[in-house]
Amino acid sequence: MTYRGLVLIALMFMVIVSSVAQRNGVIWGRITDEDSGDRFPFATVTLKKDGQMLPIGTVSDNEGTFKLSGLQYGTYDVLVSFIGYKTHIVEKVILTKEKPRINLGDVTIALTNVDLEEVKVSAMGNTVSTKIDRKTYRAEDFSTARGGTAVDVLNKLPSVSVSSNGEVSVRGTTDFMVYLNGKPTQMEPSMLLAQIAGANIQNIDVITVPTAKYDAQGKGGIININTKKNGLEGFSISANGKLGASPWANKTDKYDGYHMKDDRYGSGINLMYGINKLALYGAFNYNKKNVNGARTGKASVWDYDLQKYKHMDATGERPEWYEYYSANAGVDYQLSKNTQLSASYFFGDRTEGRSAFYVYHNYYGDESNVDAEKYIYNPNTDNRYGKFHTGNVDFSTKFGQNATLRISLLYEHSDLSRRLDNKNYGYDKYGDVPGEIEQHYSQSDDTPLDAYRFSVDYSKELANGNTIGIGLQPQFFQIDGAFSYDTSEVVNGVELGMFDYETLENAIDLNRGVYAAYIDYSGSIHQLKYMLGLRLEYTDQRMKIANPDYFTLFEREKKARYEVNQLDWFPTVHATYPVGETSQLSLAASRRISRPPIKNMAPFLYRRHLEVYEVGDPDLESEYINNVELGLEKRFGKHKVGITGFYRGVENAIFRVNTTYQKEVVLIRSYTNSGDSRSLGLELNANLQAGNMAKFFIGGSVYDYRVKGDIFGYQADNSSVNWSLKGNANLILTRELKFSADMDVKSSTVTAQGQNDLFYMTNAALDYAPKKMKNWSFSFRLLDILGSNNKGLDTRAFDKDGLEIFYQETEYNRAGPIAEISVSYAFRNGKSQSKTKKTVGDREF
Known part of the structure; x- marks a missing residue:
């Protein structure tokens, strides 16, 4: 299968899906810290409709901004969350044909006084979340790797293997690029991964099909620590x-x-x-x-x-x-x-x-x-x-x-x-x-x-x-x-x-x-x-x-x-x-x-x-x-x-x-x-x-x-x-x-x-x-x-x-x-x- 065939398949998928699409609502905004006023990256934004959580969400970028597109018209609750912070809920956001785009402006979240009951709730978050170009795994859920390095955490992830000499493979394919906090690095995986303590890792992104803004190097894709x-x-x-x-x-x-x-x-x-x-x-x-x-x-x-x-x-x-x-x-x-x-x-x-x-x-x-x-x-x-x-x-x-x-x-x-x-x-x-x-x-x-x-x-x-x-x-x-x-x-x-x-x-x-x-x-x-x-x-x-x-x-x-x-x-x-x-x-x-x-x-x-x-x-x-x-x-x-x-x-x-x-x-x-x-x-x-x-x-x-x-x-x-x-x-x-x-x-x-x-x-x-x-x-x-x-x-x-x-x-x-x-x-x-x-x-x- 050539790359021309890949592009053709992708375009056919888009044409078929878009032909049955009916609505196009958008909700966006910017997340800030209530105490400092600073912009808040990496916060999770999810939606509720009719009391049910939807499989639609995103994460704020480095500037704290987020956008949810392709939404059906209707009434939504927007939930903004981050570990150690109170979940902020923006209720009754209404998208209509007359008003399909809603800007929430600045959405603030505040620190919570975390008691043990709240710890229990936060611990029940999903181990893996899916975005348009990656799967993100919460490192804290893999406690057996906390005393090791990033190598030990990676070995817990599905379809990922790290050999004794540090060679990373996914689905049988080796040669991954390793990014650190979204920054590219030329370091060989065995070297970089071994120098990151497992206890210091927040989460790991596995990007098997990276977008064009990332280096094309690496046949397996990108792992972002x-x-x-x-x-x-x-x-x-x-x-x-x-x-x-x-x-x-x-x-x-x-x-x-x-x-x-x-x-x-x-x-x-x-x-x-x-x-x-x-x-x-x-x-x-x-x-x-x-x-x-x-x-x-x-x-x-x-x-x-x-x-x-x-x-x-x-x-x-x-x-x-x-x-x-x-x-x-x-x-x-x-x-x-x-x-x-x-x-x-x-x-x-x-x-x-x-x-x-x-x-x-x-x-x-x-x-x-x-x-x-x-x-x-x-x-x-x-x-x-x-x-x-x-x-x-x-x-x-x-x-x-x-x-x-x-x-x-x-x-x-x-x-x-x-x-x-x-x-x-x-x-x-x-x-x-x-x-x-x-x-x-x-x-x-x-x-x-x-x-x-x-x-x-x-x-x-x-x-x-x-x-x-x-x-x-x-x-x-x-x-x-x-x-x-x-x-x-x-x-x-x-x-x-x-x-x-x-x-x-x-x-x-x-x-x-x-x-x-x-x-x-x-x-x-x-x-x-x-x-x-x-x-x-x-x-x-x-x-x-x-x-x-x-x-x-x-x-x-x-x-x-x-x-x-x-x-x-x-x-x-x-x-x-x-x-x-x-x-x-x-x-x-x-x-x-x-x-x-x-x-x-x-x-x-x-x-x-x-x-x-x-x-x-x-x-x-x-x-x-x-x-x-x-x-x-x-x-x-x-x-x-x-x-x-x-x-x-x-x-x-x-x-x-x-x-x-x-x-x-x-x-x-x-x-x-x-x-x-x-x-x-x-x-x-x-x-x-x-x-x-x-x-x-x-x-x-x-x-x-x-x-x-x-x-x-x-x-x-x-x-x-x-x-x-x-x-x-x-x-x-x-x-x-x-x-x-x-x-x-x-x-x-x-x-x-x-x-x-x-x-x-x-x-x-x-x-x-x-x-x-x-x-x-x-x-x-x-x-x-x-x-x-x-x-x-x-x-x-x-x-x-x-x-x-x-x-x-x-x-x-x-x-x-x-x-x-x-x-x-x-x-x-x-x-x-x-x-x-x-x-x-x-x-x-």
């Missing part, structure tokens, strides 16, 4: 601390002596001070997590010279560690009633790594007829480091009631590096002890990055009530990368020192400019609300390679310089249409691009284990993605159920491909554009309530997934019916005690060269806010209750003649269950208002 933003006039402070461990899993590797202590701890503090038109804020967060684990695996590699398989069976401990700290500071200043200036700075320091202490049993033949048997002990450690500096300045102004101008400038500098150390020892299987060292390899790279982004966005409401927006968003980044490959000369078990392996060493210089412009138009035709957009992006990219005779898996011309000069256009269509008083139909369609990250392009050869090497491909090209979604949301009293049909097709798809390296008869992997992939299925979201004491959220998906491609001459065509199921329960046991639990089940799924196995996990949490200890709260969490955090991978490859040249079966087992306890304290001294914090980083880590 909204952090808590409640400020005040006066001073506020919040602090938290966490301790956790799985002490029953602590152990020491018997060969290396490495002590694996499965523990985690962290802390954070947030400060804010506001006076008159000025707000100052700052924060510091620290988190460290050690994860004990083990790996078992079998690999069989075809030896073309001997015409038989070489087997490499491995088992051993595999501990992981993650440590980060971050600090940010900022200032917001209200220059006038309609103009605001903001500036912020963010610093992050991130380390993640793993060690592997594997004993390999290498042999030819089979287990009953072993030939050329050899045992090897292979300890290796892989660390990645990142230091991130980001500064940005934002200016926004409003012209009257109808036009808004926003200007933003962002600068990033990141120091990114990687260190891998890999040793091979002989091994005495009878004495169960390592022998003398036989080989020692060390690889490292340093890739500092500088990035700039400038954006100018202008929107204006037209006389007919519709809105047009235009913008320019150029961005540029540069990466200089140097790679070192060292080996140690070993004589009779003695290392004589490390020496450069010059033929494998390299350096790269990547410059990428993306010059973007967009236009969008939103409005309504009777009850049909729509948003049409077109985005143009011109990519100007140059990559220089210092050693053009680099190592590669592909038989093609090697070059010292690779260039991309490409103009692309990306149409988007969004539409919603009410079906009766309790249901809503929606459609979204878009075309997107996924430009490969430098880590998959750099021709740096890494020896990850004894049997696995990895190298990038500088000839990678961009992927193109076509998306279509058709959804229906229906409310049953307090319950709300939504179902979405979706199609995602990826052209020129990049696969991580594996083959054999016959010089050493081992596995080696790289990345290449080798085919296409497709996902077609359904997604479910259900908010269910049981009185005022319990609510349940169920989300899941089922879809047909297919990957087709030419992989080293072999025509792969793999498909599977994939499904996932996630559930979340929140129960108020007493006025001070809340219980929550969740589950996560994902089916097995095919890959380009194999299959990932079934996965499941359960967690639970108790939250306690003692009445006698005002401002304090405590939480106890039990994670991975069943000890099921295991991941199985099967991979196989064939040559162009159909011969199976390798088969690999691997299982990773991570320790569990894990117990965590955390405590938090929050103090406020002043009147509330709303301020926004912004941080950004670099996705290329």
